[in-house]
Every structure is written in structure tokens, then in C-alpha cells.
Amino acid sequence: MIRNLVVLGATSKIAQEVARIAAEKGSALLLVARSQQRLDAVAGDLLARGATSVQVIAADLADISHHAELWAQIEQQMPQIDAVLLAYGSLGDQKRSEDSLDFALQELNTNFTSAVSLLTHAAAVLERNQRGVLAVITSVAGDRARRSNYVYGTAKGALTLFAQGLRAKLFSSGVRVLTIKPGPVDTPMIAHMKKGLLTASPQYVAATIYRAMDSGKSNVIYVPAYWRAIMTVIRAIPESVAKKLNF
Amino acid sequence: MPVPPGNNAYKSWGNYPTAAHRKVLRPTWMDEITIGLLRENAPLLAHGMGRSYGDSCLNDGGTLMDMRGLDRILHFDPERGTILCEAGVSLGEILLVAVPRGWFLPVTPGTKMVTIAGAIANDVHGKNHHVEGTMGCHVERFELVRSTGEQLLCSPDENPELFAATIGGLGLTGIILWAELRLKRIASSQIEMETDPFSTFDDFIQLSSDGEGRKFEYTVGWLDCLSGRKTRGIFMRGNHAAAGELRTHPRSSHLTVPFMLPGFTLNRLSIWGFNTLYYAAGRMKSGDRQVHYDPFFYPLDKINNWNRIYGKGGFTQYQCVVPVSEAAVFQEILERIARAGQGSFLSVVKKFGSVQSPGMMSFPRPGLTLALDFPFRGEKTLKLFAMLDELVLAAKGALYPAKDPRMSREMFRASYPRLEEFRKYVDPALSSSFWRRVAGEQR
Numbered sequence: 001m002i003r004n005l006v007v008l009g010a011t012s013k014i015a016q017e018v019a020r021i022a023a024e025k026g027s028a029l030l031l032v033a034r035s036q037q038r039l040d041a042v043a044g045d046l047l048a049r050g051a052t053s054v055q056v057i058a059a060d061l062a063d064i065s066h067h068a069e070l071w072a073q074i075e076q077q078m079p080q081i082d083a084v085l086l087a088y089g090s091l092g093d094q095k096r097s098e099d100s101l102d103f104a105l106q107e108l109n110t111n112f113t114s115a116v117s118l119l120t121h122a123a124a125v126l127e128r129n130q131r132g133v134l135a136v137i138t139s140v141a142g143d144r145a146r147r148s149n150y151v152y153g154t155a156k157g158a159l160t161l162f163a164q165g166l167r168a169k170l171f172s173s174g175v176r177v178l179t180i181k182p183g184p185v186d187t188p189m190i191a192h193m194k195k196g197l198l199t200a201s202p203q204y205v206a207a208t209i210y211r212a213m214d215s216g217k218s219n220v221i222y223v224p225a226y227w228r229a230i231m232t233v234i235r236a237i238p239e240s241v242a243k244k245l246n247f
Numbered sequence: 248m249p250v251p252p253g254n255n256a257y258k259s260w261g262n263y264p265t266a267a268h269r270k271v272l273r274p275t276w277m278d279e280i281t282i283g284l285l286r287e288n289a290p291l292l293a294h295g296m297g298r299s300y301g302d303s304c305l306n307d308g309g310t311l312m313d314m315r316g317l318d319r320i321l322h323f324d325p326e327r328g329t330i331l332c333e334a335g336v337s338l339g340e341i342l343l344v345a346v347p348r349g350w351f352l353p354v355t356p357g358t359k360m361v362t363i364a365g366a367i368a369n370d371v372h373g374k375n376h377h378v379e380g381t382m383g384c385h386v387e388r389f390e391l392v393r394s395t396g397e398q399l400l401c402s403p404d405e406n407p408e409l410f411a412a413t414i415g416g417l418g419l420t421g422i423i424l425w426a427e428l429r430l431k432r433i434a435s436s437q438i439e440m441e442t443d444p445f446s447t448f449d450d451f452i453q454l455s456s457d458g459e460g461r462k463f464e465y466t467v468g469w470l471d472c473l474s475g476r477k478t479r480g481i482f483m484r485g486n487h488a489a490a491g492e493l494r495t496h497p498r499s500s501h502l503t504v505p506f507m508l509p510g511f512t513l514n515r516l517s518i519w520g521f522n523t524l525y526y527a528a529g530r531m532k533s534g535d536r537q538v539h540y541d542p543f544f545y546p547l548d549k550i551n552n553w554n555r556i557y558g559k560g561g562f563t564q565y566q567c568v569v570p571v572s573e574a575a576v577f578q579e580i581l582e583r584i585a586r587a588g589q590g591s592f593l594s595v596v597k598k599f600g601s602v603q604s605p606g607m608m609s610f611p612r613p614g615l616t617l618a619l620d621f622p623f624r625g626e627k628t629l630k631l632f633a634m635l636d637e638l639v640l641a642a643k644g645a646l647y648p649a650k651d652p653r654m655s656r657e658m659f660r661a662s663y664p665r666l667e668e669f670r671k672y673v674d675p676a677l678s679s680s681f682w683r684r685v686a687g688e689q690r
Binding site: 048 | 275276277278319320321322323330331333344
């Protein structure tokens, strides 16, 4: 059981569902997200569902200049961290990223650079304690850049690589890094798209993530698992063909 | 807020009638539901789990706002037994949190798959109406957003007129963001129940009154509609057990009706067979026993999408209430149905008590209520129902909007004497297929 869980981006749908599972098992939670009002709603829900305690910190996670301060506060409020879940992100708008470099860089900061900063701080804390799980939600979109969302894919792919490196660095300290690659999930993030056959429910995705965080030994999981096979095929498409595919 | 393309994926429980929505909104936070949003999306209707049978949960040609994203329990007080929930929290989810700590829903309909806001908008009732009244009797307060520029708290003391108009107000008076409910203390999740066969309506009324005298909190009767001139049925009554474990229901059911069954699945013969078996089983099990609350209150929740057994044509329910003095009309109704050869798969009869709901447009009122399920067979069904309407009207009765796909404007006006008063509280940006059909402006 994960006794003390820190959730970064706690108002994302997947994060809320993971936190609910932890709450029902009686965990203590520390939630970080931008909106105080939304954090309060999530905190109330987790307490009602059985969480031992829920603390919240309202902070803009994309704002790297405050990360050191934020982590000092997290450590003070939750000295014995068992797991950290990094769950925030922005699907962005590919077209807008192409039209505006500023927007593209901002998306890269939200989905990658700021995550690197947070993970570095988190790694330092867990490494000092010599225990814990650092779970990072990336995406199948990071396995291959596609015409339709390559800015998002680039950030998530880079984040996957960073987590891979961090895993090797933390291995000897007993800290595990778990990379989570969900396919499309039925969340507000994709609510503007048509729901495909392969769209998974956030509850299913969360249950899989919690299991892998809690007891598994996994390093990289695809959720649902069939995405591993699908992405193996997609990665195998030769570049000369892939560049002509408008997908 | 994300806006998926307009679609007709949203249906009512009876699958009749259908609706094509211009747009569907899926808010996930209360702060997304603003006065401006209501204005921009008129005509708009909030939609919960789509358990209303007819068209009161549909908004053909308009915008539907799926409220299931607002599924957080904001506060539960296990000492006082109050629970404050976002609009889209289901009654089942409330039970999962409340039961382990010795609390239960004060009133529950025959399914736990309805949202709290939907339960308020339809002022739902249950087997304990004679003791506890409707859901609206147990609502402490809620917050309402209206396109007319207000965002306000409503309770019996604060904005009492809007409170009364919203309870049973079919979602037309504003959007409920959250609601607070008073729960009921229980010592066990088990129900002590007994069943008795009955063979006349007088027997049923006797058993129901007996139940009141002996303080049975839950009473309901099941009727066999195809037994011809003779009434036969099973009377069920129960109480929460005085002691025992506090166990919640299973989270999911593995039984599913995976697709629409062909329309001929339910014919006169199969319904007759079902009812005969049900009656026999009830007779055999006659007597006292203890069951968990889940099978006692929600037997059909066990089968996901059970409405699909009625096939693509859909089905409908005819639920009316008449004063006790007019009970004879039920016999007449059953005879007309038997004569029309349109068997009802499930028929339920219940004696309502005199506990007054705050709701202006509440369906339950002192008397007897009868609920009959029918596969929808087009003209044939509509003709039968028109005939039944005359009987119900003559008996000074009323029909239940949550079940209705077809009642006339005249029938609605006769059933709801406070309609003109209610009209003043209807939000101009809100509407539904039902409202336009029975009372609103026709487009």
C-alpha cells in the first residue's frame, strides 16, 4: 500500500482516479495543482472516500522559478514520501504550435522542461530517503512523432527519455522510476475528439497505474497493455513511408 | 470546456423517443458552469445518467450538458449524517461512502444509477414514501445557476420558492451545481423482509395499511397483469435490520445485455411465463428472511442495460397515481390492458402516504400508484395509453413525467395544478423535449 502519496497535477482526471484508489485504501495525500478551488473539491472527495489526510498546495507547476520553494514545502508537509505521481500535461493545439513558436515553446515547457525540474527535485528527496516510487505519465504519442501532434509527441518522448535516464541514476538508491504511457483516455483532454474504439476509461487506466506503482516491479507500462504491440508496429514503419502518412 | 461534436448518442432509458442534440457539453468542474455558458447554449438541458424513461432527459435540437463529470463528494459528515455532493454523483456512489459508516439514503428509487441532481429534479420516491415522503423532503440545500444572472443557494429558508420549484422541476429552473442531503441512520446493511401473496386490490390496500400500523418502513406490491380478470400479486415489506454488518454493494456487475434483443423476445407468452414464474417464486419464498439492500432495492441494477431486452423499438412505462377512494380504477386499467393483449412485463403498485414534499411539481401525492412497463409498439401502445389516460383523469389522478414519452398537454395540466405558478420559475435558457411537448412553447 502507498501510505504517503504526492500528486503533481492532482486535478487531471487520471490523477483524480488514482488518488481515489489510494484514498479508499486509507492513504495520506498531498495534492498540487493550479486552482485552489478545484483542489478543495478533489480534497473533499478523497476525504469522504476514506483518505487518512489530504493536504493541498495551489501552485502553477509550469512555473519553474518556484519549484525549489514548492519542494521545500512538500517535504515539510509530507516528510515520509512513498510515491510521487507526475500527472499534469497539456495536449496543446498542434496547429497553434506551428503558427506560434512562443506557444510551441510554452507547450514544451509545460510537458517537458518543467517536468524535468520537478522530477529532479523529487529524485533528490527520494534518493535521500533511499526509497519510493517516482511515477511519470508520458504518452504513447512520445514513441513516434506524428504529423498531427508532433510538438506534444516531442515533449512526451523527451520526458520518456529523461525518466529512463533517471531510472538508471536512482537504481542503486532503491528508488524506482515508473514510466506510464497511456493511449487515448476518455478525459476532458480529448473530449473534443471522437471517441475511438481504443479509448480507455480513466478508471481502468488509474487502476492499472495504481497497481504498477504499488506492488509492481515494472519500469515502463503501456495502458492498456495492447498499446505496446501497436506502438512496436508504428515504430517499425520506415521513415521513408512514415513521412508520407498524414497521421 | 471541451465540446464534443453534437450527436445522438444520448438516449433515455426507454429508448423512445430518440433525440438529435445539436451539441453536447461535458463540464468537469463547477466553475465551468457559468451564467454565460447557459446563455450561449440555449436551449440547454442538464443530463445525468439518462434513467428517465421518456423525453424529460432529452433536448431534441438543443444542447445537452452531461453532468457526470461533476462526480465529487465535497463533504461527508459521519456524525450528523449529511452529505454534500456535486450534481453528477450517483446514489450508488453515495451508498459506497455512507453505508460503511452506518448511513443510508433517506429515500431511494428502484435504481441506484441516478444522479443526486436527477433525483431532486424528478423528486424521486421509493418504497418508504408512506414514512419518509420523497427525496425532496431530505434535501438540506443546493446551489443553482440561472441564465437570468443569479447564482444562489436554495433551501427551505433561503430562496424557498426556487427551492420548491426546483424539486420535481425537471431540470428547468436552473443548473444544480451541488446539493446537500440528510441521510438515514442504519445499524445493518441487511433488510428484514417478508412477502405475502394477495389476490384482490382490497387485500393489497389492507396489507399496505397493515404495514403502516406495524411500522414497516418499506412496502411495495408486484402485480401479474396477464392473469385476466383476477388480480394476483406479491406484497413485499421490509425494515432495516436492527443489528449486523455494514457491507456495501459490489461496484460492478458482470451481467450485461450486450445488444438490443429482437423485438419479438417479449411477447404475450414470454411475459405470461415470466409473471407466472415470478408469482410462484414469490409464493414459495413467502415468509420472513434477511436480504442485502442491493437485491431488495435494486434487483435490476444487477443486469447492465436491461432495457435492451425490449429491442430497438424501445419500451415505456405508464405510472399513475389516484386517490385511495378511486382504487377500483386499477382493476379497470388492468382489464383494459389484458383485453388489448399488451402485457406488462413488470407491474408495481404502492400506497403513497401523506408526507408532503416541498416540490411544487412533485408527482407523489396521497393515494395509490401503479407502474406498468410496456414494450413500445407504436400506435397500438399510444391508443391503449390514451384510453388509460381517460380512466386516470376521471379518477382525479396524475401521470409521472419521469416515465412519460407521450402524455398530452391537457393531461399534464390536469395532473399538475401548480403548473402556472411553476412556469414563472422556468429559466428561459433551459428546456427539454418533454417540456416543449407538454407545456412550453412549441418550436
